[in-house]
Amino acid sequence: MATKDIRKAQQPVTEEVAHVLRTLGVPDSSWRNGTRPVRSPITGEVVAHVAEASARDVAHAVDRSIAAFEAWRTVPAPRRGELVRLLGEELRAHKAELGRLVTLEAGKIVSEGLGEVQEMIDICDFAVGLSRQLYGLTIASERPGHRMMESWHPVGPVGIITAFNFPVAVWSWNAALALVCGDSVLWKPSEKTPLTALAVQALFERAAVAFGGAPEGLSQLLVGGAEVGAALTDDTRVPVISATGSTRMGRIVGERVARRFGRSILELGGNNAAIVCPSADLDLALRGIAFAAMGTAGQRCTTLRRLIVNEGVYETLIPRLARAYGSVGIGDPREAGTLIGPLIDAAAYEGMQKALAEARAAGARIHGGERVLAAEWPDAYYVRPALVEIDSQIDIVKHETFAPILYVLRCAGLPEAIKLHNAVPQGLSSSIFTNDLREAETFLSAEGSDCGIANVNIGPSGAEIGGAFGGEKETGGGRESGSDAWKAYMRRATNTINYSRALPLAQGVSFDID
Structure with a gap:
């Protein structure tokens, strides 16, 4: 095979990571004083030390997430879309820096790092439009004087577990939809790529300030390893867990969530x-x-x-x-x-x-x-x-x-x-x-x-x-992003209204009393 010149390194990665994090408004304390080392795959050097959450921290975060959800679900969906629009504006303004951080932490080439942030911007645009299109159906009733319909309601805190290879885009596919659907979000990023998550959380908090009135704890970050993921997955107060990763991980998450009758959105391995x-x-x-x-x-x-x-x-x-x-x-x-x-x-x-x-x-x-x-x-x-x-x-x-x-x-x-x-x-x-x-x-x-x-x-x-993303068999069956994937972040209610003075029963059942 022919050989092309191998590309050598530019400036030290550690210095560039520090510069980009500060430019994005990430406090030094969140990436310099922790116990978990973060390595850049570009050179293998340690570029940061982040603090890890404990299982107790997860429980407290869920407490805050429930309180945020109870306030957020009453905000009209188009108004919720305004927060996501502002998040998209923050991403536009900081696309170059966040894309660079994706490159530094995940090892993607520059165009792919920027492309990942563009995906985030695009899903924000999609979700803003969606905030005015959370449609239910009107269904023909067999009973005269009745109207049957379905309505969609916020479901609760949504746990989002992401993988290293798309350290920020996959969060946005889930979070942008969950937020316009009226849910709060809890994000456990890959322990291999926590710095990009810290940066996105900083941008979200900036958008929340510009929005005004977003409840505290609406979006939270939980950095850590398997203990954090298990605590989030097992918490019965988190009705939806969206997990992206290996089939092995999906088997663990899916079983644990199913055991408590929660809902899983699994996007797992592909071949x-x-x-x-x-x-x-x-x-x-x-x-x-x-x-x-x-x-x-x-x-x-x-x-x-x-x-x-x-x-x-x-x-x-x-x-x-x-x-x-x-x-x-x-x-x-x-x-x-x-x-x-x-x-x-x-x-x-x-x-x-x-x-x-x-x-x-x-x-x-x-x-x-x-x-x-x-x-x-x-x-x-x-x-x-x-x-x-x-x-x-x-x-x-x-x-x-x-x-x-x-x-x-x-x-x-x-x-x-x-x-x-x-x-x-x-x-x-x-x-x-x-x-x-x-x-x-x-x-x-x-x-x-x-x-x-x-x-x-x-x-x-x-x-x-724009299309629903996900697959079948051991890929898990979940769908994220476009089309009608938003339905996974809401609960459906079928409603029947009797506007007549009679009470006919369905299926022709007769039950007359004096």
Whole structure:
């Protein structure tokens, strides 16, 4: 494979983190005096020490959240939307700084860090419009002189558990909707990316001051590890828990919430595939595959992890894809021209190497996958994306490895491709590259992709906020962001009004008394 110059570091990360946090109005005391170290994946250095919440702190936060909810639910929804509008304005004004912090703390390249903040701005805009569209239905009643309808009401405090790879956008998908729906929010960010959460909380508090009259405790931040997540998940006073992360985490959260009859919104692992058909525009497919598989160093839940290529175009496409893999810019994500930043930590690197070893043992042909820049930054983990040609969908291919590994399989036709596509436990996102209308429609039909997201002639990653986001099977079944995902943050009441002087019963039941 060809090699492109590896991008070296700019200024020290620690100094830049401190500057950005202060610019965003985050008090020094919240990130300098704590006990939990925060590392930047860019160099592996410790850039902050944050304070951790305890289980008792969670209980007190829920107390405040309930009080805030009881006040907030009585505020008219369009007025609630005004707070979210002001939050969007704060995000617009500080997009560059917050996006930079995402890069520094999560290791995303600059355009992706900025893009994540843009997602937050977009969902705020969506939620502001939604605040005037929380519609219920009027339903035909079988009883004369009766009107039946449904109404939607705020449900209560909403717990939001987010992952490191989208440290701020996923919070906004949930929080913006929950706030306009009349709920208070409690946010437990990933312990790997608490600094961006501190910054967003500071911006929210600034918006709340401008709003005037927002109840104290409407949005709270709970930094910590598994103990904090467990306390939030187990609290019966939190009716909704939205959790984004691994399938393993989702099994724990889902079971604990179900045990107390709470509601879970689970957005979990993805093992996303793309099918390339003989009629595909290969230039278009190459670009779509490259970003979907290598973007964010393979650390998106919608990352392309399996590529199913028709044997008629395999020998044309795969050598071109291998060349693209060999020429991509790797290194400091702050550098112009870098497309692949670091993995989040050593565990991610070790998981990647273990997966590649299993594939190699099964006879796979592997392009890339090795560590780079280890001499410069021994505590940071940069890798070349791995392109893995493999003959069958062995167990490791059916497992989501959160790293830039793309498994490539041959297929003889669309029925075989769809069978391979659906033969994994996850069901988040999917795509097909084809110029054949029948193939496209088949893929989108009930006999096609079994995922929550199915695309034609684009990759599986890069979803827009207007559509509901989430998937099926081990992806958890939850939906966040657009469409009617707002309903998960409210409770539905079916109402019947009798405006007649009679009392007819439903289903023709007769019950006459003197």
